[in-house]
Amino acid sequence: MFLKEADLLSFSFKQFVYKLKAHSNLLYGLMLIQIIALFFSIGGVSHMSSSNGELSVSVNTYSASLVIGFSFIWIFFIGILLTTKQYKKIELPLVTSSLSGNLSDIGFLMIASIFGSITSTLVGVLQRIILYISFDQTQIIFDKFLISFYDLVLGIVIGTLYMILISALGYLIGSITKLSMAFVLIIPAIIFGFLRVYTDFFQKVLLVYTKEAALPLFALKVLITVIILFGVSSLLSPNKEVSQ
Amino acid sequence: MILNTDSTKPIYIQIAEWLEVEILNGNFKEDERVYSQYQLADMFTINPATAAKGLNLLAEEHIVYKRRGLGMFVSPNAKQAILTKRRKQILEQMIKELVIEAKRLDVDEAELIEMIKNVRKEGEEEQL
Amino acid sequence: MSVIQCQNVTRSYGKLKAIDNLSFAIEENKLTGLIGRNGAGKTTLLKLLAGYLKPTSGEIEVFSQKPFNNLEGSSKTMFVNDTMTFPDSFTLIDILSEVAPFYANWNSNLAKGLLDYFSINPKQPHSKLSKGSKSTFNSILGIASRCPLTIFDEPTSGMDSAVRKDFYKALLKDYLEYPRSIILSSHLINEVEGILEDILLLNQGVKSLHLPVLELKKFAIGLRGNAQVIQRFVEGKELIYQEEFAKGYLYVVLRSELIQPELKLVRQSGLDVLSISTDDLCIYLTAKSRGGIDYVFKRS
Numbered sequence: 001m002f003l004k005e006a007d008l009l010s011f012s013f014k015q016f017v018y019k020l021k022a023h024s025n026l027l028y029g030l031m032l033i034q035i036i037a038l039f040f041s042i043g044g045v046s047h048m049s050s051s052n053g054e055l056s057v058s059v060n061t062y063s064a065s066l067v068i069g070f071s072f073i074w075i076f077f078i079g080i081l082l083t084t085k086q087y088k089k090i091e092l093p094l095v096t097s098s099l100s101g102n103l104s105d106i107g108f109l110m111i112a113s114i115f116g117s118i119t120s121t122l123v124g125v126l127q128r129i130i131l132y133i134s135f136d137q138t139q140i141i142f143d144k145f146l147i148s149f150y151d152l153v154l155g156i157v158i159g160t161l162y163m164i165l166i167s168a169l170g171y172l173i174g175s176i177t178k179l180s181m182a183f184v185l186i187i188p189a190i191i192f193g194f195l196r197v198y199t200d201f202f203q204k205v206l207l208v209y210t211k212e213a214a215l216p217l218f219a220l221k222v223l224i225t226v227i228i229l230f231g232v233s234s235l236l237s238p239n240k241e242v243s244q
Numbered sequence: 245m246i247l248n249t250d251s252t253k254p255i256y257i258q259i260a261e262w263l264e265v266e267i268l269n270g271n272f273k274e275d276e277r278v279y280s281q282y283q284l285a286d287m288f289t290i291n292p293a294t295a296a297k298g299l300n301l302l303a304e305e306h307i308v309y310k311r312r313g314l315g316m317f318v319s320p321n322a323k324q325a326i327l328t329k330r331r332k333q334i335l336e337q338m339i340k341e342l343v344i345e346a347k348r349l350d351v352d353e354a355e356l357i358e359m360i361k362n363v364r365k366e367g368e369e370e371q372l
Numbered sequence: 373m374s375v376i377q378c379q380n381v382t383r384s385y386g387k388l389k390a391i392d393n394l395s396f397a398i399e400e401n402k403l404t405g406l407i408g409r410n411g412a413g414k415t416t417l418l419k420l421l422a423g424y425l426k427p428t429s430g431e432i433e434v435f436s437q438k439p440f441n442n443l444e445g446s447s448k449t450m451f452v453n454d455t456m457t458f459p460d461s462f463t464l465i466d467i468l469s470e471v472a473p474f475y476a477n478w479n480s481n482l483a484k485g486l487l488d489y490f491s492i493n494p495k496q497p498h499s500k501l502s503k504g505s506k507s508t509f510n511s512i513l514g515i516a517s518r519c520p521l522t523i524f525d526e527p528t529s530g531m532d533s534a535v536r537k538d539f540y541k542a543l544l545k546d547y548l549e550y551p552r553s554i555i556l557s558s559h560l561i562n563e564v565e566g567i568l569e570d571i572l573l574l575n576q577g578v579k580s581l582h583l584p585v586l587e588l589k590k591f592a593i594g595l596r597g598n599a600q601v602i603q604r605f606v607e608g609k610e611l612i613y614q615e616e617f618a619k620g621y622l623y624v625v626l627r628s629e630l631i632q633p634e635l636k637l638v639r640q641s642g643l644d645v646l647s648i649s650t651d652d653l654c655i656y657l658t659a660k661s662r663g664g665i666d667y668v669f670k671r672s
Binding site for chain 3: 008018024025096100238239
Binding site for chain 2: 403537540541544545548566567568569584585586589
């Protein structure tokens, strides 16, 4: 039994490395998306101006949240993408089982999440540098403009956790739609339906993840959710035959 | 050599016959090791089991003999055995067909013998 | 030792039974040909063995385990077929080095040597290859993987005849050097029979026969001549094939064992006794209607 588990881990890891090399273009795609998001947000996310005749005040607010938002959308679609036939097919010439395929996908999503979080944080820093250079420094209100190294790392860790969570959600949705294409229509219908009917409940659920101040507790919540999401995804696939 | 796969003659017999010709031509001497089934398989692109059957056929006819773990070797008097066998099998078969065909064409025995003599004579004249 | 054991295996697609109550065993280190017409169920059977599909009923064991979704089975099996997909971000030479860590017996020098010999540009992605080059490349993977069970599904489709010959040679040479269980599916038996040890003939999902090639040559015999004389000999015997090739003249094919004792008598009655090529035998055995294409023309 020990040997078999070692085999599973070893082949899953080999597959993970294979996929990392194979899908490296997806990671470059993310960087492109982030740069596009950066250009959008350089114009400022909100603009406010007031004037009393003598004095006129104009405030531009800048934020890297667009970059992070784009990265979240990206990892969600990567989660779905990995479950598609097109992407699953590359496992076939390798030594594989459905479990090793799932494990290697999960590995890839984790690395993609870390990568996505680091790059979006760095793009945030880049944005500040651009602003710093292009404006007269006296015009900048230094509210959260300078970030400490600790905050930077914290931001990366939290960003990673969110991205893993979102990727796991995407992966589950992808896995469900693989059971039947009907779910492509059913899932959005259910989500939007429930959102309308149980708005309060959803808000509470969302708060569980968004309003957690303590990092370890937040990490634990994400971890448990992710394990459940990936676990359900893995349980959905073992009886699927290979369709070519 | 290219084997004739379209021929109705099984490949293993073609292999055996090819080895016989090699022995007749003196490419293998008495008590010399002949090709192994794997060498033959490689040379002719055939399954080793087919090659083995060709070798076994020769062993059954005592043209080669087996030395455990060493392979197949040419028997003493292998040449003679092949000649005798071929005379008996091939020539007899051909004569049988000749006789049947002669009968169909109403060629009687004396005529047939005369024809054979003529062909032999022509052959000798050509050689001179 | 049996590498493959199939017991009453059936695989249906809806109402159609692609594989119908099939039982057979394949011994270790044999080179077996899976022969059958198009649609005979060859690919379905191979996918069942490779663990891509589950049987609808019956038991399949490969290396004493059910192959479906089995990692250990997958590590011992290589399934070469024309739907193999590789990431576009890999060139051919990348694929060779990336696939290598998965297979314990992988022969890297052989893979590169063959790629070079067949002069396929190693710097292109797999999806850009022509059909013939794709078949060649996939077959190279099959040979180089040296898996204990290597399955080739119609490996030569699209290859030109020179490449086909070289492929069979390469396969056999490597098999001699490194014996393993190989299954080769093809609808062209005369092309592969030389290198095969056993033949498994499939007809509409049913096993027609499973024999050593050497016995296949002797399996059936043909009689040709006067219809009435032939009728006298084959009365009540099961015929594999019959054809009226001229008025009053018949050509029949039947199992050798059925006529062996009377063969001398048959010859004396002036009938031609013919041996049947493996190719023809397979065609006769898998013919949809006894009598062949002529039958269609005679009816219309």
